[in-house]
Amino acid sequence: MKAIQLTHSQTLSVIDIPAPSVPASGEVLLKLCYVGFCGSDINTFMGRNTMALNPVIPGHEVGAVIEAVGHDVPDTLRPGMVVTCNPYTNCGKCTSCRNGRANACQHNETLGVQRNGVMSEYVVLPWEKVIPADRLTAKECALVEPMSVGFHAVDRVQVTDIDTVMVIGCGMVGMGAIVRAAQRGATVIAADIDDEKLALAVQMGASYAVNTLTADVHQRLGEITCGFAPDVIIEAVGSVPTYQMAINEVAFTGRVACIGYAKSEVSLPTKLFVQKELDIRGSRNATPADFRAVIRYMERGTCPTDKLITKVIKPEEALDTMNWWSRNPGKVFRILVDFGN
Numbered sequence: 001m002k003a004i005q006l007t008h009s010q011t012l013s014v015i016d017i018p019a020p021s022v023p024a025s026g027e028v029l030l031k032l033c034y035v036g037f038c039g040s041d042i043n044t045f046m047g048r049n050t051m052a053l054n055p056v057i058p059g060h061e062v063g064a065v066i067e068a069v070g071h072d073v074p075d076t077l078r079p080g081m082v083v084t085c086n087p088y089t090n091c092g093k094c095t096s097c098r099n100g101r102a103n104a105c106q107h108n109e110t111l112g113v114q115r116n117g118v119m120s121e122y123v124v125l126p127w128e129k130v131i132p133a134d135r136l137t138a139k140e141c142a143l144v145e146p147m148s149v150g151f152h153a154v155d156r157v158q159v160t161d162i163d164t165v166m167v168i169g170c171g172m173v174g175m176g177a178i179v180r181a182a183q184r185g186a187t188v189i190a191a192d193i194d195d196e197k198l199a200l201a202v203q204m205g206a207s208y209a210v211n212t213l214t215a216d217v218h219q220r221l222g223e224i225t226c227g228f229a230p231d232v233i234i235e236a237v238g239s240v241p242t243y244q245m246a247i248n249e250v251a252f253t254g255r256v257a258c259i260g261y262a263k264s265e266v267s268l269p270t271k272l273f274v275q276k277e278l279d280i281r282g283s284r285n286a287t288p289a290d291f292r293a294v295i296r297y298m299e300r301g302t303c304p305t306d307k308l309i310t311k312v313i314k315p316e317e318a319l320d321t322m323n324w325w326s327r328n329p330g331k332v333f334r335i336l337v338d339f340g341n
Helices: 039-045 144-156 172-183 195-203 217-224 240-249 271-275 288-299 315-327
Strands: 002-006 012-016 027-037 061-069 082-085 122-126 130-132 164-168 187-192 208-211 232-235 255-258 279-282 309-313 334-338
Touching: 002 039, 002 315, 012 315, 027 315, 039 315, 061 144, 082 144, 130 288, 144 172, 144 232, 144 255, 144 288, 164 172, 164 240, 172 187, 172 195, 172 232, 172 288, 187 195, 187 217, 195 208, 208 217, 217 240, 232 240, 240 255, 240 271, 309 315, 315 334
Parallel strands: 164 187, 164 232, 187 208, 232 255, 255 279, 309 334
Antiparallel strands: 002 012, 027 061, 027 122, 027 334, 061 082, 082 130
């Protein structure tokens, strides 16, 4: 069967690998319909993702249909159902797992990063990792995982309806954070360097949009918050300037959620940690509850799915597409690979 494989040196190939056999006990065989390329994939392609295998089959943003189920699979999972998947592993033994936070397992291996992913025609997964979403299309399902990461960040910093929340970075993960914060009744400020993304952020629930390239960010935040600054800042970029912005601009006694992986060391004014008595929290992956929340949101039919999908391509177009993406990093929400639709 067809699969996509990429390396850390800007090479990508469509390869042939054995198709999975009949699922064993506790397993589910999935026919992949759409698989999304994400930010970790372009970083792997550009040689900037040190966590990824080299070479690696990418893919953990899944829209699929159940082809077959093995013995001892619950009858809630049946052939023909539209599903997505939870792409993370957990050991069950580390401190994170013992504390009930398996999404941050010390030994996690995410599909398409620390282990080969599912950018192929078929895959077999443990039934526990298969998430039914029968009211969504397979294309919509491929957007669930990245949005769930943003939902999780909002939960990590306990956003409520009295908060003003600034989300730095309006990619797919940031959009998830914007949606979830708005659902909780917060006043949401979207921040990005791309006006098109900012316009979509407003459509998805942001009350304000700030272009951090063209605006005086500190002055604009003061105007929006009547001088108090945002109660919460969610960093969804992973760069030195955006991390520094988060610490500098968050309110006294504010909360900061850190999602983005910075590619270099970040120098931060640590005296502000103390002076502001900040709560700074990492946010990693997503929980089953976050997946369910995104699915419920998308079932309402208000998510502008078509605007979140930059391109739908065939496997043979992947190399050209990744080269294009590497030259236009700010213009992509999600690129989906179509396996046989």
